[in-house]
């Protein structure tokens with residue numbers, strides 16, 4: 001059984017005020033992680049920030065950073081985010097040349113190794129990678145932008161990932177990212193997700209801290 005302590009909320013600073021990121025990190029200090037979306041305008045059609053900004057965020061963040069790398073050639077770049085101090089580093093399997101080696105490199109550099117799959121990418125061909133992973137991120141929007149509509153049709157994939165983890169054993173977290181809000185988080189938890197990214201639902205709320213508490217309570221009520 002999963003209880004409230006096993007539900008993790010990771011607000012995405014993509015929806016924060018980029019001119020005031022230290023203040024925006026402080027505003028979510030009751031969250032478990034801060035989710036940082038790194039986009040390179042190649043893997044996705046958007047450009048955000050890279051390692052120098054992440055290094056600065058690491059100096060001031062009250063909570064650990066969860067780096068979501070939406071970039072080409074993660075084999076080359078991802079371990080540096082772990083070496084810099086990100087406690088979780090997610091690469092996209094669609095972009096990785098050697099996902100097994102990359103996951104090992106991330107772990108060797110001191111971070112949790114996480115693999116993301118886009119909405120049109122099936123899970124089954126990658127299930128054998130589970131022993132190398134600490135988290136699987138099932139995208140619930142096409143990566144690239146905050147504020148998009150949640151794709152409920154990804155819930156069977158969340159169930160399939162959770163089932164593979166049950167079968168293979170191991171304490172692998174299942175993260176969902178994209179359109180997660182008070183309206184959609186319960187079905188994610190019900191399907192087997194335990195780690196929830198929310199950008200606009202947190203930073204668009206009157207109180208980010210209250211939104212985080214609400215999301216955590218809703219997810220915990222449906223976790224299993």
Ligand SMILES: O=C(CO)[C@@H](O)[C@H](O)COP(=O)(O)O
Pocket residue numbers: 012014015035037068141142143144145146147148177178179180197198199200201
């Ligand atoms: O990775 C991404 C988008 O590609 C996300 O992390 C978004 O930043 C989530 O934003 P919301 O959908 O919650 O507004």
Ligand SMILES: [Fe+2]
Pocket residue numbers: 012035036037068177197
């Ligand atoms: Fe993300």
